[in-house]
Amino acid sequence: MKKIAVLGYGVVGSGVVELFYKNKEKIEKNTGTELDVKYILDLREFPGDPYADKVVHDISVILNDPEVCYVAECMGGVNPAFQFVSSCLEAGKSVSTSNKQLVAEKGDVLLQIAKKNDCNFFFEASVGGAIPIIRPLHTCLAGNDISAAAGILNGTTNFILEKMFCDKMGFEEALKLAQELGYAEKDPSADVDGADACRKVCILASLIFGKHVYPESVYTKGIRDITLEDVELAESMGCAVKLIGSTKRLEDGRILSAVMPMAVPEDSLISHVDGVFNAVMVWGDGFDKTMFYGRGAGKLPTASAVLGDIIDCVKAEHTVTSHEWILSDNTDFIAGMESFCAPRMYRTAVSGADVYADAAKSAGIEVEKTAEGGCIVSCCNNKVSDSFVKALEALGVKVFAEIPVLAD
Amino acid sequence: MKKIAVLGYGVVGSGVVELFYKNKEKIEKNTGTELDVKYILDLREFPGDPYADKVVHDISVILNDPEVCYVAECMGGVNPAFQFVSSCLEAGKSVSTSNKQLVAEKGDVLLQIAKKNDCNFFFEASVGGAIPIIRPLHTCLAGNDISAAAGILNGTTNFILEKMFCDKMGFEEALKLAQELGYAEKDPSADVDGADACRKVCILASLIFGKHVYPESVYTKGIRDITLEDVELAESMGCAVKLIGSTKRLEDGRILSAVMPMAVPEDSLISHVDGVFNAVMVWGDGFDKTMFYGRGAGKLPTASAVLGDIIDCVKAEHTVTSHEWILSDNTDFIAGMESFCAPRMYRTAVSGADVYADAAKSAGIEVEKTAEGGCIVSCCNNKVSDSFVKALEALGVKVFAEIPVLAD
Numbered sequence: 048m049k050k051i052a053v054l055g056y057g058v059v060g061s062g063v064v065e066l067f068y069k070n071k072e073k074i075e076k077n078t079g080t081e082l083d084v085k086y087i088l089d090l091r092e093f094p095g096d097p098y099a100d101k102v103v104h105d106i107s108v109i110l111n112d113p114e115v116c117y118v119a120e121c122m123g124g125v126n127p128a129f130q131f132v133s134s135c136l137e138a139g140k141s142v143s144t145s146n147k148q149l150v151a152e153k154g155d156v157l158l159q160i161a162k163k164n165d166c167n168f169f170f171e172a173s174v175g176g177a178i179p180i181i182r183p184l185h186t187c188l189a190g191n192d193i194s195a196a197a198g199i200l201n202g203t204t205n206f207i208l209e210k211m212f213c214d215k216m217g218f219e220e221a222l223k224l225a226q227e228l229g230y231a232e233k234d235p236s237a238d239v240d241g242a243d244a245c246r247k248v249c250i251l252a253s254l255i256f257g258k259h260v261y262p263e264s265v266y267t268k269g270i271r272d273i274t275l276e277d278v279e280l281a282e283s284m285g286c287a288v289k290l291i292g293s294t295k296r297l298e299d300g301r302i303l304s305a306v307m308p309m310a311v312p313e314d315s316l317i318s319h320v321d322g323v324f325n326a327v328m329v330w331g332d333g334f335d336k337t338m339f340y341g342r343g344a345g346k347l348p349t350a351s352a353v354l355g356d357i358i359d360c361v362k363a364e365h366t367v368t369s370h371e372w373i374l375s376d377n378t379d380f381i382a383g384m385e386s387f388c389a390p391r392m393y394r395t396a397v398s399g400a401d402v403y404a405d406a407a408k409s410a411g412i413e414v415e416k417t418a419e420g421g422c423i424v425s426c427c428n429n430k431v432s433d434s435f436v437k438a439l440e441a442l443g444v445k446v447f448a449e450i451p452v453l454a455d
Numbered sequence: 456m457k458k459i460a461v462l463g464y465g466v467v468g469s470g471v472v473e474l475f476y477k478n479k480e481k482i483e484k485n486t487g488t489e490l491d492v493k494y495i496l497d498l499r500e501f502p503g504d505p506y507a508d509k510v511v512h513d514i515s516v517i518l519n520d521p522e523v524c525y526v527a528e529c530m531g532g533v534n535p536a537f538q539f540v541s542s543c544l545e546a547g548k549s550v551s552t553s554n555k556q557l558v559a560e561k562g563d564v565l566l567q568i569a570k571k572n573d574c575n576f577f578f579e580a581s582v583g584g585a586i587p588i589i590r591p592l593h594t595c596l597a598g599n600d601i602s603a604a605a606g607i608l609n610g611t612t613n614f615i616l617e618k619m620f621c622d623k624m625g626f627e628e629a630l631k632l633a634q635e636l637g638y639a640e641k642d643p644s645a646d647v648d649g650a651d652a653c654r655k656v657c658i659l660a661s662l663i664f665g666k667h668v669y670p671e672s673v674y675t676k677g678i679r680d681i682t683l684e685d686v687e688l689a690e691s692m693g694c695a696v697k698l699i700g701s702t703k704r705l706e707d708g709r710i711l712s713a714v715m716p717m718a719v720p721e722d723s724l725i726s727h728v729d730g731v732f733n734a735v736m737v738w739g740d741g742f743d744k745t746m747f748y749g750r751g752a753g754k755l756p757t758a759s760a761v762l763g764d765i766i767d768c769v770k771a772e773h774t775v776t777s778h779e780w781i782l783s784d785n786t787d788f789i790a791g792m793e794s795f796c797a798p799r800m801y802r803t804a805v806s807g808a809d810v811y812a813d814a815a816k817s818a819g820i821e822v823e824k825t826a827e828g829g830c831i832v833s834c835c836n837n838k839v840s841d842s843f844v845k846a847l848e849a850l851g852v853k854v855f856a857e858i859p860v861l862a863d
Contacts, residue, residue, distance in 0.1 A: 178742075340747075
């Protein structure tokens with residue numbers, strides 16, 4: 048019999064305990080090991096809760112109990128999660144976390160500590176909630192050279208953008224609805240301004256490219272400036288506006304990671320991912336492209352991923368060496384937005400197709416599509432995009448918005 | 456240094472060798488083990504091929520070489536693949552196969568042999584080609600009670616149906632194009648009549664529910680009878696016709712598995728999976744639903760999955776116990792099509808909405824949608840469907856086709 052400790056008895060932590068007891072028999076059969084939850088660490092008491100007797104307030108009870116082999120960290124935030132997780136790993140206890148901030152900021156350090164102590168630091172739940180993505184990347188797809196990943200990594204903003212797209216709501220109205228339904232926080236900044244998606248991009252980039260990419264290396268722009276007019280223009284050109292987190296290895300070997308609203312053409316499966324769902328498309332040399340889709344948040348979906356990790360911790364007797372990346376002591380391998388290249392959608396004052404064509408010609412690009420009050424031009428960098436905008440304005444056409452297009 | 460043998464140097468086998476040497480360094484880093492391909496088993500010689508010196512014609516060379524720890528079986532068919540794979544497993548060599556027929560017909564036996572010899576029989580490539588699906592099912596999602604899976608498991612038929620949908624081709628014309636492009640065989644029966652998808656359903660059902668489901672237990676209907684009129688009617692009601700393989704645990708615990716053309720509503724992501732791509736949606740108690748999408752066939756995509764298995768064989772020192780199912784000595788756990796329940800689309804002679812409503816009322820179901828020459832009714836079993844058809848015909852409305860609707 049091996050024991051599990053759960054750190055934090057909030058939404059995710061209580062989901063882990065609930066799902067574990069619901070499927071205990073299946074999980075024990077899968078791992079070939081008898082398992083039980085021995086402790087739940089939380090500052091609060093939970094009188095009346097069926098697992099109230101497992102609640103402890105002092106991490107040292109868990110650290111000093113040799114029966115506890117596996118720890119599920121569901122507290123969130125960097126402090127004290129980092130101290131608690133470090134201590135657990137140093138005590139040789141494998142940890143699974145749902146805490147994306149912890150992984151994005153301290154993943155490299157925690158992976159090193161896990162390796163030194165021959166245990167595991169797993170974080171399937173930190174990207175895409177329930178979606179199996181971390182493990183497939185370093186197991187099923189490990190025979191490939193993976194070159195890029197991009198997708199919808201935040202359910203709240205995807206819900207808001209869908210309401211704008213389908214129900215013609217403005218941003219503020221859609222945000223208010225998301226808050227009423229409990230999808231957005233009272234202070235919605237972490238979702239709406241892209242910080243949450245940015246952390247997930249850091250984790251994907253670090254795992255795929257093998258070196259820690261920190262949040263400050265990721266260009267991050269949220270959806271606050273997206274208007275109903277932008278969404279409607281995109282729709283008229285066969286696209287949906289989505290908040291896309293992406294990471295890519297450029298031809299020179301450097302890594303370009305970004306979070307920004309993008310117009311996604313309807314022939315990309317990503318454009319059809321609606322509501323609070325998440326999806327990640329991955330590109331590589333053997334498999335070409337593959338997409339993973341599912342619930343990006345929520346009590347039981349997140350618990351599903353944490354439990355999947357715990358199950359893998361039980362089966363892996365030593366550190367899983369493929370599940371790691373190294374510390375970054377410089378940012379030489381990081382490319383900035385001056386290297387960003389994509390087709391672009393522009394929303395403008397009403398104009399004729401010939402005016403777009405003239406401006407594009409002077410900027411050295413092609414117009415791919417036009418609509419009333421907008422156009423899409425071929426792949427270009429920010430400098431060329433600026434010169435296109437200037438050319439348009441010189442021709443008397445005001446430009447209201449520029450949104451990059453996701454090329455599949 | 457551990458050695459790999461590849462059985463069969465056709466499309467998939469040569470892809471495995473190509474992708475292995477392309478990414479050898481990455482693979483060795485991932486596994487922490489030096490690896491090389493030592494033998495390629497094939498009846499033919501390959502003069503001029505860069506790996507011609509590795510070609511052998513006698514399986515006993517591989518069986519008797521203790522350096523060979525891992526075997527990639529890419530021959531296809533049950534004979535002699537079954538004998539070769541059995542012998543390899545009995546010699547303690549782990550096997551990865553891309554051969555769905557072998558797994559669907561002999562998976563239970565081969566898994567037992569692998570277990571007895573403390574090695575692994577893996578088959579990620581046998582369902583959905585490059586798509587990570589087998590491993591996520593028994594690792595990432597292992598904390599859940601999985602209740603159903605359904606999806607597009609055959610790229611050839613999906614290509615044909617898309618050509619009918621998008622380019623208004625008839626079935627025969629679309630099939631001819633698929634043959635010209637190399638997506639369909641000269642004898643297209645295994646794809647078009649559903650046998651290929653049926654094998655994949657067997658594998659998914661066996662893994663999810665833990666007991667071998669044989670091909671003869673799966674109701675299988677191909678797309679030969681689907682007409683352009685069916686596809687157009689579906690489109691007019693917001694659906695795409697797809698060949699859907701599915702498996703589901705019913706309330707009484709029995710398993711219902713089937714392959715058949717279904718009308719998939721556009722709010723399901725599956726309806727947007729086009730071309731030769733495959734996708735599998737899975738449902739479970741914790742994660743709710745998750746979808747896996749990618750290339751279902753082809754040289755390097757299939758090789759990607761085989762190599763992912765080989766990499767996992769290297770890391771797993773013993774038999775992976777979660778990756779198994781038991782033999783079935785009876786079919787008591789299998790439900791027949793009399794238990795099948797779904798909404799249905801009917802293509803009929805032109806009729807009024809009131810006539811559909813009258814017929815539905817007498818059959819005890821609801822009309823959910825109508826279009827010119829067709830309707831969709833609420834969930835019902837085959838008996839109720841028959842009585843609806845009879846009621847319609849009694850009202851003078853001829854019924855040309857009935858296609859079940861995939862409920863998400």
